[in-house]
Amino acid sequence: MKSFWPTILFLLPILTFSQYDGGDTRANFKYNIQRATTEITLDAVIGEDEWTEYQPFSPFYNHWPTDTGFAENQTEVKLTYDHQNLYVMAKCYDKGKRIVQSLMRDNRQDYWDSDNFSIVLDPVNNKQSGFLFGVTAGGSEIEGDLTIRGSQTDFSENWDNKWASRTAQYDGYWIVEMAIPFKTLRYNPNQSNWGINFIRGDKQNNAYTTWTLYPLNFSTASMNFMGTLNWDKSPEKAKGAFILNPYVTSSTLRDFEDSEQLEADFNSDIGGEVKIALTSNLNLDLTLFPDFSNADVDQQVTNITRFSIFLPEQRNFFLENSDIFSSFGSYDVRPFFSRRIGIIDGTPTPIDFGGRLTGNVTPNLRIGVMNLQTQQTDDLAAQNYSVGAFQHKILKRSVIKGIFMNRQATSTTQDLEFSRNAGLEFSYVSESGKLNTTFLYHTSITPENYDNTHFYGFVGSFTSKRFRSGWTFNVVGDNYITELGVNPRLENYNAITEETTRVGYTLINPWVRYLTFIDDETKKLNSHGLRTWHNLYLNPDGSFNESQNNFGWDFYYRNTARLTLLSRYRKVNLMFPTGLLGDDYTPIPVGDYSFPWAELRYDSDVRKAFVWNTRLAYGQFFNGTRMGAMVQGSYRLRPWGSFGITYDYNDIRLAEGFGEDQLHLIRFNGDISFSNKLFLRNVLQYNTQGDNFSVFSRFQWRYSPMSDIFLIFNENHDTQGLGIKNRSVVLKVTYWL
Structure with missing residues (x-):
């Protein structure tokens, strides 16, 4: 706590910056939608x-x-609706040169790197949640x-629902038409205005x-900067908002490392999900025997x-x-991470x-209960996981x-019977969204009734066009x-005693960034900026644990390329003997270490x-010493194929003994x-650190x-002799009723 007041003094100048008035776009940009008079x-x-x-x-x-002036290639958008759908028509003018990276749906990177058109909606009109549909x-x-998140809007492509679109390309423009069913959206039928905006990606002009x-x-x-969609008559509550999504799978699995398994096990499963719209903006999702076999493969990483x-x-x-x-x-501690379930x-x-x-119980109160x-397995007791959360809007945007959270064993176990966590946070967001700060307090509850079960602090940022800090x-x-x-x-692991010790800490992390924009469009450089960020970790008694001081310079080019130069200086007070390269070597001893680091990054x-x-x-x-090198290349046979390879290499040479x-990761x-x-997706990964060579292929229709x-x-397979570890084949069919 010795660092608390110095940190507050550091933040005061930032917290007192004058607020930027970006203008009330919902008041200044309005559109009156009319019901369709002809069939679309x-x-x-x-x-x-x-x-x-x-x-x-x-x-x-x-x-x-740039955020000034009118678009060089304009976009004409019109909206209408009937009793079932919201209809969108966009006519995207250009010079005939278009980039379509891929036809694969829900591919975030390829979507934004292509010529695209998106509509974003805030049907509850509270600036807290919404939807994006794009083509x-x-x-x-x-x-x-x-x-x-903070004051910025975050987009997740993992939400799926039913809607439809069609596109066609013409000389000098391309057209997209969309039909978005009202039962796909969460909204208040008594709400006569929604938040709305449109995004056009013109990739030829970047x-x-x-x-x-x-x-x-x-x-x-x-x-925060949407316009307003005024309804001549508010959409009625969507009917038929009951959706059944059953699945059936057949699979074979062979574990070649199990000497008792002489042939593949064959399994067939059935299950599914039910989606029920309790109200127009409150949804219930139920799942029975969920199957995640169609999830994408984990991307392997090198961890040193x-x-x-x-x-x-x-x-x-x-x-x-x-x-x-x-x-x-905060980025360093996440109280809830769903991958811990199952x-x-x-x-x-x-x-x-x-x-x-x-969903929303009221326009200002949003809840989530899960x-x-x-199931019980040979090694693990059956568990029940419960999570409840709420968000209540106050002031303008805060x-x-x-x-x-509660994890409760529901069968006999020698492990902890339960584990619980609770937390409360207040997020202040200025009306312009330029300043945000979140104050938080969390605690954990276990049968041992430990002391020091707290996690508290604050996190925030200040953002303007050129100056940004956090x-x-x-x-x-x-x-x-x-x-x-x-x-x-x-969790700190002692490589000699093979024991794990919990050691709390204090983290202080300030960062600052300043961008310079190049107004001359004949220049290759669009902007460049300096940034610096610092991580200081202190032990519970206030003594030094670790620090990292970083300095970077980023160059952004008009052709979308990017160059980054980084330098780092790190100091570590190593409290436990640590084995970074495995059990075959002597662990690094307790002591003080300091080391500089330089890095160059380039994206074409x-x-x-x-x-x-x-x-x-x-x-x-x-x-x-450590030397790291990564090179990645991909070639697109647009729009039907994309083929890429990544090679990540680390050469670590510690003191003698x-x-x-040398760690190799090839993907x-x-x-x-x-x-x-x-679609057909194929991923091959060769990771010497994890001693694993994997082959993944997924066909989707x-x-x-x-x-x-x-x-x-x-x-x-293993990476030594490429001996096989396991093999599985899964056929899964889902149907949306």
Whole structure:
């Protein structure tokens, strides 16, 4: 706590910056929607008198890389509706040169790197949550939900629901038409105005343009800077909002490392999900025997830190509407991380059933309740997981939110019978969104009734066009145990005694960035900026534990390329003997270490058919040196194929007797889009650190809206003699009723 008041004094100048008035876009940009007088045919062909009587949203403004002036290539948008759907027509003018990276749906990177058009909606009109629907010029679709993190709008493409679109390309423009069912959206039928905006990706000009005008330091999908959609008559409550999504799977699995298993096990399973709209903006999701075999393969990484790493969640049931549960904590500590449910030490644990209730109870109160039950296995007791969270909007954009988590053993176990966590946070967000700060307090409860179970502090940022800064102050107690969360620094492993000790800490993390924009469009450089960030970790008694001082210079080019120069200086007071390279070498002894590090990064023009990037780094590493190199290249046979390879190399040479090793990670990706409904994804990964060579292939056919057939092949080998470890083949069929 010795550092608390110095940190507050550091933040005071930032907290007292004058507020930027970006303008009330919802008051300044309005559109009056009218009910359709003729039938709308979804064919991307503008029929005679089909759209003529509806007023266009126009003109569009520049948003990135500049936020001044009108768009060079304009977009004409019109809206109408009937008793079932909201209809959108966009006519995207250009010079005939279009980039479509892929036809694969829900591919975030390829979508934003293509010519695209998106509509973003805030049906509750509270600037806290919303939806995005988008289509590329080639017809590839993406949909997702919008949430607030700090003062920025975050987009997740993992939300899926039924809607339709059609695109067609013409000389000098391309057209997209959309039909978005009202039962797909969450809204208040008594609400006569919604938040709305449109985003146009014009990749030939490397530009993003929007209907409303606002600063580029906020994302194109920003909910704070939407316009207003005024309804002549509010949409009625959607009917038929009961959806059944059953599945059936057949699979074979052979574990070749199990000498008693002489042939593959064959299994057939059935299960599914039910989605029920209790109200127009409150939804209940139920699942029975959920199956996640169609989830994407984990991307392997090289870990040479002292702490565990956590791979991202890939399972759709946990990803949809996840922000209500996952938005707590800071980047260093996440109280809730859904991958802790149903996956123990990387091994899936079968889930019997589960349910999730999410949505708005009132325009200002949003809730989330989730409960899941896992099966008992030979090694693990059956568990019940419950999570409840709420977000209550106060002031203009600020939020009070709370969360409670409980893991309860439901069968006999020698392990902890239960583990619970609770937390409360207040997030202040200025009306302009330029300043945000979150104050938080969390605690954990276990049968041992430990002391020092706290996690508290604050985190925030200040953002303007050129100057940006942020701060994190965390205090973590020795016994803040988060079985359903992520707190990697708490667990310290002693490589000699093979014991793990929990040691709390205080983190102080300020950062500052300043950008310089180049107004001359004849220059290759669009902007460049200096940034610096610092991590200071203190032990519970206030003594020094670790620090890292970083300095970077970023160069952003008009052709989308990027160059970054980084330098770091790190100091570590190593409190436990640590083995970084495995059990074959002497662990690094307790002591003080300091080491500099330099790094160069380059990313090429993403609009090209061949794209490449590289990372080169060298520096001291504890009592030795480390050299790192990564090169990645991909070639697109646009729009149907994308083939890429990544090679990540680390050469670590510690002092004599402490080990040296060369770590290799090779990844090959081959994605083929036969159409915008038929996809083949292939991933090969070779990781010497994990002694694993894996082959993953997934065929997907979306034969009907939100209905798929998957065929998945997965095989793992060791990297020594390429001996096979296991092999599985899964056929899964889902249907949206």
